[in-house]
Amino acid sequence: MILEAKHISFRYGKETRQILNDFSLKLSQEERLGLIAPSGFGKTTFCKILAGYEKPDVGEILLDGRPVSDYKGYCPVQMIWQHPEQVVNPRLRMREVLAEGDHLEQRVLDGLGIEPDWMNRYPAELSGGEMQRFCIARALGERTRFILADEISTMLDLITQSQIWSFLVDEVERKGIGLLAVSHSMPLLKQVCTRVRDLEEELRG
Amino acid sequence: MESGKNTRKVILDIENLSVSFSQYDKGFAKADLDVIRDLNVTVHEGEMVAVVGSSGSGKSLLAHGILGILPYNARLGGRMLYEGEELTRKRQEALRGNEIVLVPQSVAFLDPLMKIGPQIRKGKKDAAAREKLDRIFEGYHLKKEVQELYPFELSGGMNRRVLVSTAMMGNPRLVIADEPTPGLHMKMVRRVMEHFREMADRGAGVLLITHDLEQALEVADRVAVFYAGTTVEDADVKDFIKEETLRHPYSRALWRALPQNGFRFIGGTQPYVKDMPKGCPFGPRCDRYCEACQGEIPYRKLRGGKVRCLYAQ
Numbered sequence: 076m077i078l079e080a081k082h083i084s085f086r087y088g089k090e091t092r093q094i095l096n097d098f099s100l101k102l103s104q105e106e107r108l109g110l111i112a113p114s115g116f117g118k119t120t121f122c123k124i125l126a127g128y129e130k131p132d133v134g135e136i137l138l139d140g141r142p143v144s145d146y147k148g149y150c151p152v153q154m155i156w157q158h159p160e161q162v163v164n165p166r167l168r169m170r171e172v173l174a175e176g177d178h179l180e181q182r183v184l185d186g187l188g189i190e191p192d193w194m195n196r197y198p199a200e201l202s203g204g205e206m207q208r209f210c211i212a213r214a215l216g217e218r219t220r221f222i223l224a225d226e227i228s229t230m231l232d233l234i235t236q237s238q239i240w241s242f243l244v245d246e247v248e249r250k251g252i253g254l255l256a257v258s259h260s261m262p263l264l265k266q267v268c269t270r271v272r273d274l275e276e277e278l279r280g
Numbered sequence: 281m282e283s284g285k286n287t288r289k290v291i292l293d294i295e296n297l298s299v300s301f302s303q304y305d306k307g308f309a310k311a312d313l314d315v316i317r318d319l320n321v322t323v324h325e326g327e328m329v330a331v332v333g334s335s336g337s338g339k340s341l342l343a344h345g346i347l348g349i350l351p352y353n354a355r356l357g358g359r360m361l362y363e364g365e366e367l368t369r370k371r372q373e374a375l376r377g378n379e380i381v382l383v384p385q386s387v388a389f390l391d392p393l394m395k396i397g398p399q400i401r402k403g404k405k406d407a408a409a410r411e412k413l414d415r416i417f418e419g420y421h422l423k424k425e426v427q428e429l430y431p432f433e434l435s436g437g438m439n440r441r442v443l444v445s446t447a448m449m450g451n452p453r454l455v456i457a458d459e460p461t462p463g464l465h466m467k468m469v470r471r472v473m474e475h476f477r478e479m480a481d482r483g484a485g486v487l488l489i490t491h492d493l494e495q496a497l498e499v500a501d502r503v504a505v506f507y508a509g510t511t512v513e514d515a516d517v518k519d520f521i522k523e524e525t526l527r528h529p530y531s532r533a534l535w536r537a538l539p540q541n542g543f544r545f546i547g548g549t550q551p552y553v554k555d556m557p558k559g560c561p562f563g564p565r566c567d568r569y570c571e572a573c574q575g576e577i578p579y580r581k582l583r584g585g586k587v588r589c590l591y592a593q
Contacts (some may be wrong), residue, residue: 114465188549190544203335230462232334232491233537237545259466260494262539 076246078102078125078152078221078253085120086125094120095131099256100272104254105221107247107254109264111269116274118257125255126154138220140163149177151220155227159206161258169209172278186266187212204235211239213229221253221267228263242268288324291363291454291485292346295320296500296579298357299350301340305539311378312355313553314504316341317561318588319358320579323454323485328477330488330499333506334550338491343458346487347382377402381447383457390431394479395525397427400446409449416448419459422469440464444472447479451556455479458489458496473499493534505531508561511579527587560589 078101085095102108107236112118123129125136127143127150136143143152156162163172173179173194185209198206206229214222224243228236244267247254258264264271297319305311307416311413315338322327344350346360348369361369374577376382391399401409414424420441431439440461447455457476477499482574483499490496496503497517503527505513513528523541524580526532536544545564548565559574566573568591 102579114467143350154387188547200552202550205552217561230335230491232550233493233534235549237537237539237543238547240543241545244388260539267542268540 076104076151076220076253077137079137080121080125081134081137082232083121083124083131083136085088085117085124085131085133087120087128095124097134099134099221102221102253102255104251106270107256107268109268110255110274111143111259111261111264111271112257112274119225122154122225122255122257125221125223126150128153128154128219130194148216149201149216151218152218152223153213153214153274154223154225155207155211157226157229158183159197159210162210163206165198167197167199168182168194169196169201172198172209173213177218179216181210183212183215183246186246188238204239205232207231209233210238211243215250215252219252221248221255222247222257224254226257226259236263245268281583288326290322290361291325292321292323292487293361293364294322294342294346294358296358296362297342297360298343299338299345300355300357301351302353302355305425307387314556315509315553316345317556318511318579319506319509320503320511320514320586321487322514323487325453326480326483327483327501328480328486328488328500329481329504329512330490330500331506332490332493332496334398334491337550338509338553339491339506340458342506343382343456343487343489346372346456347380349376378450381450381452381455383443383447383455383460385460387434387443389443390439392431395427396429396431396434396442396478397542400427400442402447402449412449413445415431419475420445420468433573437464437468441472444471444475446593448475452479452484452522455484455486456489457486459491461490461492461495469495490576505534508556510554510561510588511586512562512588517584519585522569525583527582527592528562528587528589529566529568533565 080100083095083098088094125129138151183263189208189212193201193205256264256268288439295349297316299316300312302310303314314466315512316452321329321331331339331342336482345356371581401413422441444460461472476486488496497520500517503515503517504511507530513531515526520535526535533546536542546565549559551557560577563569572590577588577590579586582592
């Protein structure tokens with residue numbers, strides 16, 4: 076499969092600043108693409124558009140040539156967010172949070188170091204690193220074809236960051252999932268990606 | 281970043297600080313949650329010290345402990361000295377906001393019913409205060425109109441810059457910055473860090489509380505490595521250039537996990553407060569874990585720094 080963003084422009088509301096301006100990007104299932112972008116470029120917004128949470132003002136998102144919005148049911152493009160605590164329902168136990176995913180394999184939970192005992196906890200009883208493991212597991216459902224990782228390890232300590240990325244890289248390789256990794260750290264992207272696009276340089280010309 | 285800190289005056293000295301919360305567990309049963317067990321850190325004048333620990337390790341409580349703004353069900357242990365004297369509640373009340381300032385972690389610390397300008401000026405209306413605030417805001421690319429807004433009207437990044445401005449208003453002796461930069465762009469992070477650095481260079485002590493070791497290494501003089509409620513090592517930033525100069529196995533594991541140092545990791549996770557192991561909190565993840573590690577482990581001097589490990593050499 077190919078995930079393609081064509082000439083995307085976007086702004087929140089009429090009076091606000093233009094965020095994305097005629098941005099295009101292409102990603103295959105075999106690659107892991109790293110993205111470094113200048114401040115205010117709209118990295119998170121771009122991920123939200125790719126995953127179908129926002130509609131672009133101009134341009135389209137195609138999955139194998141068909142608009143992503145044509146795919147009904149489970150979205151093959153899944154996003155992992157920077158702040159896990161903001162994307163889990165605080166009133167659900169972690170077991171129920173995981174049930175929002177698509178046929179998750181026990182192997183994935185084990186690989187991410189999710190301990191059985193954590194399943195009965197509420198989000199507030201987990202650390203950020205522990206919660207992010209759940210969010211990654213939830214995104215790695217059976218029908219996921221692309222993962223968008225938006226600064227997923229910025230809030231984590233270095234060891235957790237390395238643990239989580241090492242698993243995620245193995246997993247997307249094994250399942251043939253395409254990965255888009257957004258980060259401000261070039262050393263990190265060089266470690267995890269097959270290709271890096273530095274928009275700060277591209278825009279400078 | 282010069283050393284020679286031994287000749288400088290100690291501003292803040294924290295010894296074996298502990299913070300525990302009493303909570304209702306099941307029904308009316310009460311349980312004590314020891315979030316911080318043994319926190320040690322010293323800040324000299326003109327020095328920037330970073331307390332580095334992962335999210336959920338309890339490091340924000342350190343800031344709140346120093347200022348005396350912990351919630352009512354928290355219990356403090358250990359010793360806190362400010363300028364050589366015990367930091368009592370009375371002194372905390374007198375010093376905070378004047379000599380000791382906090383750059384808080386979240387905008388929830390702002391008064392939602394007070395406009396930004398008057399709030400940051402603390403109600404001062406004189407020309408000097410106004411001018412100073414204008415200048416600070418200019419430095420952070422905050423328009424003058426922002427002063428007329430309420431906290432809820434600002435974006436995340438703007439709010440963050442407003443919080444940092446609060447510390448720049450006075451002439452503090454001790455600045456405590458609790459995760460001052462998440463959500464800011466790299467350029468702004470650098471600028472904020474430079475300002476803290478300048479305050480230290482002018483003689484204030486700066487205590488930077490962060491999860492970001494790389495950032496700490498860029499600006500701080502010393503780093504206190506914090507793991508699961510305990511300070512495990514106190515090291516000069518220079519000690520982080522090589523793995524061998526670090527003292528504690530956790531600090532070394534952190535070093536190896538840096539993307540530029542190999543991106544290697546160890547298994548396991550930082551223990552949750554309720555299942556804290558006895559003795560060394562890092563024990564279950566350490567190669568050299570043995571029975572002795574389950575007892576009390578002294579915080580001892582080693583090669584110009586400090587370490588809480590029986591085996592470090």
